[in-house]
Amino acid sequence: MNKLSKYVVFSDLFTDPTDNSEKVIVYSTRTNEMSVLTRDEFRFVKGNTLHAISSCLTDKLAESKVLVPEDENELEIVIRENLEAIKHDQTLFISIQPTASCQLGCDYCAQKHTAKKLDQELEEKIVDRIINKLIKGGYKSLELAWFGAEPLTALSSIRRISNKIFDFIDENSISYNSRIVTNGINLTNKIAKELFSELRIEYAEITLDGIAEYHNKRRMYKKGEGTFDIILNNIEAVVNDPFCCLKISIRCNVDKRNKDAVIPLLDLLALKGLDKKVDNFYVAPIRSWGNDVSSIVADMESFGNWEIEWFAELKRRGMKFTLLPKRKKILCMAVRKGAELFDSYGDIYNCSEVSYIPQYEEVIDGQKVNKYSIGHINKGMKMENEIMIKDFYSKIFDGNYNCNNCEMLPTCGGSCPKSWLEGEIPCPPAKFNIKNRLLLSYFLNKEVLHIQNEKSGGCQG
Ligand code: SF4
Numbered sequence: 169m170n171k172l173s174k175y176v177v178f179s180d181l182f183t184d185p186t187d188n189s190e191k192v193i194v195y196s197t198r199t200n201e202m203s204v205l206t207r208d209e210f211r212f213v214k215g216n217t218l219h220a221i222s223s224c225l226t227d228k229l230a231e232s233k234v235l236v237p238e239d240e241n242e243l244e245i246v247i248r249e250n251l252e253a254i255k256h257d258q259t260l261f262i263s264i265q266p267t268a269s270c271q272l273g274c275d276y277c278a279q280k281h282t283a284k285k286l287d288q289e290l291e292e293k294i295v296d297r298i299i300n301k302l303i304k305g306g307y308k309s310l311e312l313a314w315f316g317a318e319p320l321t322a323l324s325s326i327r328r329i330s331n332k333i334f335d336f337i338d339e340n341s342i343s344y345n346s347r348i349v350t351n352g353i354n355l356t357n358k359i360a361k362e363l364f365s366e367l368r369i370e371y372a373e374i375t376l377d378g379i380a381e382y383h384n385k386r387r388m389y390k391k392g393e394g395t396f397d398i399i400l401n402n403i404e405a406v407v408n409d410p411f412c413c414l415k416i417s418i419r420c421n422v423d424k425r426n427k428d429a430v431i432p433l434l435d436l437l438a439l440k441g442l443d444k445k446v447d448n449f450y451v452a453p454i455r456s457w458g459n460d461v462s463s464i465v466a467d468m469e470s471f472g473n474w475e476i477e478w479f480a481e482l483k484r485r486g487m488k489f490t491l492l493p494k495r496k497k498i499l500c501m502a503v504r505k506g507a508e509l510f511d512s513y514g515d516i517y518n519c520s521e522v523s524y525i526p527q528y529e530e531v532i533d534g535q536k537v538n539k540y541s542i543g544h545i546n547k548g549m550k551m552e553n554e555i556m557i558k559d560f561y562s563k564i565f566d567g568n569y570n571c572n573n574c575e576m577l578p579t580c581g582g583s584c585p586k587s588w589l590e591g592e593i594p595c596p597p598a599k600f601n602i603k604n605r606l607l608l609s610y611f612l613n614k615e616v617l618h619i620q621n622e623k624s625g626g627c628q629g
Pocket residue numbers: 499500501502518519520521557583584585586587
């Protein structure tokens with residue numbers, strides 16, 4: 169006997185203008201398959217009166233895990249699959265913040281910037297630690313992310329560390345990929361070429377918070393001048409240089425103040441011919457970073473509504489975007505086996521959003537210590553801190569957070585262990601706009617679905 173899976177979402181009932189019939193879309197967050205039901209089928213499926221639907225439809229829905237065996241413990245299966253994926257992950261994820269310095273003073277940033285850079289002794293110890301991890305863990309690949317403050321203000325450190333790592337991975341046939349998150353100020357196309365060709369960094373993520381009028385009020389130099397023109401000029405030079413292969417992703421951080429700046433930014437990118445040349449464009453909601461941003465943060469329901477409009481714009485412009493969230497087994501570095509972040513003081517973390525944040529500092533034995541630090545390259549590890557966010561999936565399983573009852577769990581993964589620990593609810597916009605995402609996806613892909621259904625014969629009655 170089957171039952172309706174707890175991991176499905178339904179669209180609202182809608183009338184399809186192409187055949188004037190009423191339909192509902194059902195999406196399995198376990199398999200990421202979308203099925204279309206008639207009004208009656210929806211009623212029977214939703215009401216668990218499954219004997220009333222055809223065996224053909226039952227089989228199809230069971231295949232896509234909209235229906236599952238009655239005795240299946242789906243929460244246990246989803247979490248077990250996640251833990252298995254983590255256990256068998258053969259990629260070591262490492263992030264390095266080579267400096268605590270940044271030229272910018274963004275008004276929503278919680279980091280404390282100083283001139284501190286990694287010294288060569290710390291660099292060597294970090295490289296040794298990465299190599300030991302690769303050897304002991306038997307990893308097949310290394311993924312290295314350069315983060316800030318602003319990593320390009322410590323380019324010499326990136327050069328030295330990268331070259332030492334290359335000596336080891338090349339000798340040991342370990343595959344490698346690397347990306348950088350940069351404010352874009354120093355990203356001239358000369359540097360972009362060096363990043364790609366010599367330092368094997370394939371991808372740079374740069375933030376533009378709308379057009380100049382909006383961006384410059386929030387992402388300014390420490391002394392207050394705007395940064396929009398220099399960043400956009402750098403992006404333009406990099407993507408238009410036929411000899412530069414560094415891929416560029418533009419992230420637009422949005423809160424209540426700049427939501428109207430997204431579409432004008434897309435217009436500007438199109439005007440300059442950059443819309444098709446950047447590899448990715450996405451909008452991310454501003455969230456607390458240990459700091460109080462409550463007066464500017466958008467509620468996720470509103471953000472979800474704006475996001476549907478942005479998706480439609482991206483589609484209209486032929487730009488890439490992901491509409492339906494996909495199964496996520498490894499949530500983030502906090503739950504990832506062996507993953508570590510090193511900051512320029514030598515502190516080690518298993519979360520990317522906690523270093524350099526004064527709000528997380530506590531005074532222990534007269535010394536300021538970040539409460540999320542899981543150790544220090546010279547002083548050893550603090551296992552009790554590591555476990556704080558690492559055993560997130562067991563906490564979900566034990567019902568500590570709402571995620572154990574949420575239909576989005578297979579795709580969302582619980583969003584952010586640190587936020588839950590701090591008492592914040594980090595549900596992503598998809599939780600709030602999934603019904604509209606399904607409708608948008610249906611209408612955007614209607615022709616494709618129609619062809620697929622015709623080929624598979626569909627279910628009659
Ligand atoms: S715990 Fe949250 S902030 Fe930290 S890495 Fe994971 S998702 Fe990011």
